[in-house]
Each structure stands twice: as C-alpha cells, then as structure tokens.
Amino acid sequence: MKLLHCTLALAVATIIAAPAAKAEVAIDVVGGSEVSFEGLVQADGYWYDNDQLNLDADPGDGDDTDFGLRRAELVLKGKGPGNIEWVLGYDASTSGNKFLDTNIKYKFGGDKNNYLVLGQFKQPNSMEELSSTKNNDFISKALITNLYGTGRRLGASYNYGSDDWQVTASYFGRELTRDLNHGSGYGLRGGWAPLNESGKIFYMGLSYVNRDVDGDTIRLRSRPASDLSQRLIDTNIRNADRLWTTGLESFFVSGPFKLQAEYMTTTVDRYETGFADEPGGDYTTDGYYVSALWNVTGETWSNKAGTPGTAGAENPAGGMWQLGLRYDSVDLNDGVEQPGKMDIVTAGVNYYWRQNFKLMLDYSMISGTRNGVNDDPNVIGARAQFYW
Template sequence: MKLIPAPLALAILACVAPAAHAEVAIDVIGGSEVSFEGLLQTDGYWYDNDVANLDADGSDGDDTDFGLRRAELVLKGKGPGNIDWVLGYDASGDGKFLDANVKYKIGGDKKHYVQVGQFKQPNSMEELSSTKNNDFISKAMITNTFAVGRRLGASYNIGSDDWQVSASYFGRELTRNRAHGSGFGLRGGWAPINEKGNVFYIGASYANYDVDGDTIRWRARPDADLSNRLIDTGSSGILNADRTSTIGLESFWVHGPFKLQAEYMMNSVDRYDTGFASQPGSDFDSSGGYISGVWNVTGETWTNKGGVPGTSGAENPASGMWQLGLRYDTLDLDDGIVQGGQMDTWTVGVNYYWRSNFKFMVDYVKVDSERRGVDDSPNIIEARAQFFW
C-alpha cells in the first residue's frame, strides 16, 4: 500500500517534534487522575520475492509496502479509590478499540484485581508485552496466528513480585466484525530469580474458545505485518470446526544487557464427525515457536513485570539506547489432508531508542517456506519509525 500523506506527516512529526514526557497528565475528574498516551508507528517493507509476490498492493512491480501501522490514542484514569480505567482507540486502517476496561484492585493491591471490559486475554507473553517495546517489527508467527488478543470479558488476577495467576472468560471483540467466539483463558508463571538485570521466568497458558460459523482459517505472513501471506490452510477454512484450544509455554532470562526469550504453542481444532468421507471429523493440530536474543549495546537491562519483560529506557536519553536482536521463528500448518504449509524465518534487527519518545527499527528477514510442494524463500528488509508519549 502506498504511503498516504497522513502517515508521511506523522513520520515527519516524529522526527521534528520536541521530546515529551510519557503519559501526559490532563486533570483530576470525579476523583480520577486522567492522563493521555499515544503511539504512532509507520512502516516500510522492501521485498526480494522468490515465488509469490509479497507486495500487498498487487503486481505493481514496486516490491514494496508502506503504511501507517498504528495510531493509538489512550485515555487512562487512576481512581476514585481502588478503581483504574482505560479507554483506547487505534485510528489506523479501519480503526478499532484497544483496551476499554475497568479494574478494581482488591485491598488496593495492584497485583490482586478483577477486570471487566475489553483487554488482552491471559495468554502469550509476547502478545501481553507493550507494543512500543517490541524487540522486532513483527511479532512472531505463533503470536499473530494463535494468540487471543483483546476481547470483551472479565478476569481475576492474583500474584506477587515473583508469581502470578490469571483466569478470564471472554466473548467477541468490541469493534464490530472482528474476532469473536466465547471462551476462557488461563495463565500462570513464576520467576525463581527476580531482580533488575537478573531474571529467570517460566510460565504456561491455555486458551479455549468456540468457533463461530463452524469454520476456522489459520494463515501467516513471513514476519512482515503489511505483506501477503505465504502459508494458509485455505480460503474455505478448516471445516466442521467446533472449538479451538492453544497450550502455550513461555520463558525469558535476563543477565545484565542480554535477554533470551522463547515461546512454544500447540493448537488443536476440535471438529465434528459428520460421517461423510468428504468431510472428515478428525481434529487439526498445528504448532510453532520462536527463540530470540537481544543485546542492549549501551548497557541497559530489563525487569519482570507480571511475567513479561519490562524494557528500561535509555540511561542517557540524549545519546539513546541501541539494541541488536536475532530471532528464529517457525510455524507448521500441515496436518493430514489439510496442507497449510510450513515456514521458518531468521530475523536480524537493530533498534534505536532516542530520548524519551522515539524509536527507530530496521530488520532483515530470511524466509524459508513450503506449501503443497512449492518452496518459497524470499528476503525482506523492514523499517519502522515510532513516536510515543
């Protein structure tokens, strides 16, 4: 897609605007301390195609995609009393609601609370991580494919600095004509080593929800958020689907300026047995995972925030924070007569956090995919400019 004037203007703004402080305070309204946050991201992708044309614009010969990835605007409130609330909207693309919920802290404990509204469900460490601090421009394939993101529902959460457990029941997404299907999620984790710059965390999650319409489709892009997809279970979807469930295993280790992070997911689609040979009822199973390493060249480190890595800002904002990252990512969508394909990617990334509100990212992605006997191994260069407050 072509870079339209609005994203271009936002990119220029990100380069020339003076540094702001995160979370701009507005006022105290009805006993609630109201603040305003925002996140603007604009992306560019350059494709070295092999077989398929990754350019989402179609066969225009440019082999590129540019566009506004996110334009998130968020109001937050603390109080009155033990109540926190948030209302967020992403104005990019067709627009969608982000977090829109109320949280009640039991006994005033921020780690023991109930939450009602739309929020990220308790699964996938990477999905729960803050978007502005992603290690790579695209989240891993399993995260984009299997993770349950924001849904309307209710959750109960309890924990301490070293452990946490969450349980939720959810339905559809708040924005019309997006994700739907009622279900539940569970997530728990423990950090036997837990101090700034020295963390070891392990956890697991489980999500299970109804497949509305009795068909479900799994497909994945080659770690490039604006590109066409390379592996796909088919436009007709997986037929006779009743429910789908995902087991997730997750861990990260921090030692000073180094971080290792990994997740593995196993998904199953439970299918009706129709009794017809043309419509088999056997379940469809798929899986994937990633492992990544990041080095803060300028010496900063991470903390543990409820089972997700907390990124520290630059120790010297004027000179900024540099990161180097490497990730191996894999996804297998082949099972029985459903041949969705397999894909492996290697991503090498460089990130630069400048002052308190800017981030610039460049990734190189090497792809190796196979679907129904056709091998496709393109290369992709990606870039992102980000402004946040």
C-alpha cells in the first residue's frame, strides 16, 4: 500500500510538472541513452444490475458495486546508444503488482520495421491486446482478448516489414513476475494494409500461438464487461498437454469512423488417461467481437504495425469525444462439456482532455449461461485515467 501511495504522489507531481503538449517526461542522457519516464493510472467503478450470480467481487459486503485502482503503471524508456531501445515497466496497482514490458530492442539499420526484441513483451496475437492500453476503445477489453490473448512473456521476437505490411515471429517462456503465466511456446503474426493513408485505412491480419500447458490443467474463465467482478463463465480443462490459438483480425478507418473485428479459436490438446471418468480428445472454444467507433470531434486513426493508433485531440483545450458500440461473444461449450457462453452488447462514450486525461463511461447488456442456467445482468462501468 505504501508503494501505491508513492506511485500516485509521483504521478500527480509528474502531471503537474509536464507540459500539456507532451505525454512523456524526459529525464536525462545516460550512457548515450535518452531516458524518459511514462506512466498510466486508471481508477475504475462498476455498478451491477445482477440476475442470478452476484457479480460483486465481495458478495458479502451488501453492495452491488466495485471500485478499485485498475492500473498504476510506471515505465522507464531509453533510446540509444545507436539503434538500441529499451524499456522497463512495472504495474504497482493491487490488481497488477507485476512487471510490464521489460526488454531491449535492436533496430537493424535503424529501420523501425526491422528489429529484434529480447526480454518480456506482448506476444504476437490479439490485435486489441497489442494496442496501447491507454487508448482502449472500451473500459473492459473484449471477451476473446482476455480469454485467448497470450499477453506478456519472456522470450525473443523478430519483426520484419514496412509501413504497409509486417511479419512477426517469437519464442517465449514464462512471465517475468513469478507465479503468473507460464508454459513455453511460439507465436506468428502477419498483416497487410492494402489501403494505408491518412484517414483511409484497411488492414487485415492472421496470428497463431502454440504453447505448452504446465501442470496439465488450464482454466478458461471470463468476467462480464468488468475488470473487477466475479467470473460469469468458468471451467477447468484437465489432462491438457498443449494449447494453440488462431486469430483473424481487421480494422477499417474512414475519417472519424473506425470498424474493428477479431475472431479467435483455441484448441486444447488433451491426452488419454484410460480412465472412463477422465476426459480425452481435443477441446475447442471460440469467440469474436465487432466494434464501431466515431470521433465526434473529427479526429482519425493511424496504422501502427497492424494496430489502430488513436490521434490526440485537434483542439486540446476542448478535448476529443468518442462514441462506441461493440458486440462480442464467446462460447466455451464443446460437445458434452457445457461450461457456458456469453454475449455482450456495450455502448460507450469517451472523453480525452488535452494530452493526459481521459474519462470513460460504458453500459453493457449481458446474455449468458452458466451451468445450464441463464444469467442476464447489466453493468455500468466508469473510468478516470491520466497518463504522461
């Protein structure tokens, strides 16, 4: 808790000192490396209209609400010497308390599209997971992003391409922070933007991740449009040997409008035990989302290596307004195993003020089944965010 208080005090002091037109704070040049400091603090609140399951993270407190510090990220970055870049990040929030991107990048010939990364980084699957967290379109990421996105792992990655296309290959092990995600594997991702100009973008891509399942059991579960609530669907897959995920991704930009979609399917390879009560054979689950965003104030998006980049407000003092609508779905049922499925419609409004502040408000209508019982709650989510 003491570290958390120090984090918040440092963040506030940094925001006050930083100029409004700059998102990061330059520190010094150390050993030929231009060192800068970045941070992200997000405070969330959720209000539940429960149906069957009490979604409150603490069902015994008598409230249908959850409040918490979602992220408190502190990041040091360095450029140089030469073609080397490095990053050291940590999330000091109680829900995080883990290392973020912590790696060294070498750009061959100084080319931003031709580089090698060593350390911990996001693996090459899930376009939404690879996008910048501070510019999430909705408070909670899509169901398939949280379920199937591999996230950050220790390993090595090589990227090659241009502004219009890219291919990434990686090999990875466990997460840097102990007792979190583990299981070695590899990933591949490729994408192409046949239309790639200011205010006009069409991108499509494909990803594949294959990894070992340590411990022979993998848990698949998901919260309903909230990063703090109870899980609405939940299952343990026993006798698991390996897991592989295939993803399709695309986004289209026309001026202030953006359409974005992803489909992902995961297969768990299970070994036969010879016992009648032990499951065997592959277990397969899938899901998708489709979202639409409108920048009411007229700003557009960019294409950053196959992820949408959010532009800042054209009028920083007036800010930038966004309206969004998303439909996402996930189905964990497979044959006789019926742990559940969930569909969510989310409407949201976002307000970016200057370069450092963002407010978000979402309303989500959920339709789910849990152990064969229908469960249809509604959730209101709010987020206050500042970053530098």
